Amino acid sequence: MSRNPSKIYMQHVANLREIELAIRHTSRLARAEIASKDPQQSLRSLLRLYSFLVGAWAETRLRKLVHEEFGFSDFERETIQKKSSQLEQWQETVDLAFRKHHSVKKAPLDERSLGVAHAARRAALQDVLLNELRILIEIRNKLAHGQWVYPFNNEGTAVESDKYLLINQENLQSLQFKFALAGHLADAVHDLVVSPQTFERDFEDHFRKLFQVRTNLVTKDYRKYEAGLVSSREKARAARKSSS
Template sequence: MDREKRHRAHIRNMEALEMSFEVASRSCKEAIRHGDEHEIIALTRTCALLLGATLEDRLMTIISSPDFPESSEQRVMGKRTVLEMWNQVLVEAFSVRYNVPRSKIPSALPYTSAAYFTGMKSVVDDWMESLINTRNCLAHGQWIVAFNEQRSSVNQERTARLNALTLWHLRLQKNMLRHLERLIFDLTVTQYAFERDFDRHWANLKAAQTRISSDKSKEWELLLQSRHQRGKGYTKRNYRQLIDAGLL
């Protein structure tokens, strides 16, 4: 398959994954409103699996783009893990934009550009690895208990991470991915937009990170449930008023 066809195929896959995440997310929100714990767990893990897959397919979409050098794509594909691939994307993109050898990224970059690189790499390293590991656990059928790489014993850290998954966190992570992808797009395609718009995208990324750290997921879930209960109350009162008025 030639590169252009692969790129179009990755875009179609990404669009399907985005739609699937939104469908599962809406169903999960409805389960949260009703307080159905079994559905919440199943759908939250489904959303995590879909977001992890989206993370990988967005990577494939970026590197197969005609704006990303084919030699760079080959070097990215030569990496062993998805996390290493994302980090190599940053190295390749900064190397091309600032005409600096890959081996000297970020040390030979101008000061501000090096700060851009370090910031973007920190986003990749700080939250992508956790999401990738969680996706791998789920893809290997480890939906309740996560194992080590050899599947010889329980991995307590990964199991705890599964139990800590919430839709609120996943939606914020999806938002972070969108802003990171936009930065990489500007870095590889545009002439001025990367430097011009970096602070705005970075502020959005940091805002999402701050909200994740503050962990308001329980408050958000309680808000959904309270709104649902108020809605049920309104429906009952309206129904009673219609009966009393002889309209039903």
């Protein structure tokens, strides 16, 4: 089947590419600062920028997904876009994708309508949304309003202590893992709604990657990551000196 993507779809693709380029540049700068032990004290700002960009990527990736040529109908797109928050739009996108895949119009999405395996798959995607992706979205919203150190409540009267901890405890490694999680989730939903055969073939791989990244978030030691970057830089400097 030949492709004829819409203009708005191609515009979302262009936006996504630009954001991904910015993410790569920011990641490179942050790694360089870590490797050099942050002499300019710029790492914290770079991490805020990286976090903001990953949140922007998640929103733009959703827009691209919703406008896939062989994906949702106009009515389904409108249903998604009526949701008041980005998290709710992601949740609705996942559920509509499963409804399309299983031809379930109104029945509850559970083991009876989806089968045991697909009900578990839906639960896995929704769990990632409610945890890691929700955090990315909430942090991004605070950063977009200039709250790079102290995130305020909606009334602007007090600092939200939970958001303060979320913003200030992130490091480059954890943000990279969350970016990877968002990517695996988006790929799984894309295959579900656009290419059912690909979903059946590849979802276990998507799920395995999701599980591994979530495990890495908990188990990987940032200090080892940091020490590895510092060591690599020192070895490279020593090699240049010895060859000069």
